[in-house]
Amino acid sequence: MKENPNIIVTFFTEGISRIKLNEPSNYNALSSKTIKSLINIFKSLNNDNKTKVIILEGSGKGFSAGHDLKEIRSLKNKP
Numbered sequence: 778m779k780e781n782p783n784i785i786v787t788f789f790t791e792g793i794s795r796i797k798l799n800e801p802s803n804y805n806a807l808s809s810k811t812i813k814s815l816i817n818i819f820k821s822l823n824n825d826n827k828t829k830v831i832i833l834e835g836s837g838k839g840f841s842a843g844h845d846l847k848e849i850r851s852l853k854n855k856p
Contacts, residue, residue, distance in 0.1 A: 781814040792829035794822050801837025806845040 785797040798805035822828045835841050
């Protein structure tokens with residue numbers, strides 16, 4: 778799995794893996810980079826025979842604001 782400082786993956790011995798979105802300053806908004814990292818993490822955990830349960834959570838006050846609107850606005854000006 779590629780490292781992404783905004784995502785923390787924790788493995789527990791009982792077959793439980795936790796994915797924590799860790800960018801509370803922007804309510805864990807999902808940039809394209811973060812979405813790609815999440816896809817890779819889920820694929821990796823899907824191939825891990827030890828993982829039986831995945832917990833997805835967000836740090837801070839909320840789970841996630843959704844897609845990063847600042848990123849969407851910046852794409853508007855690109856050809």
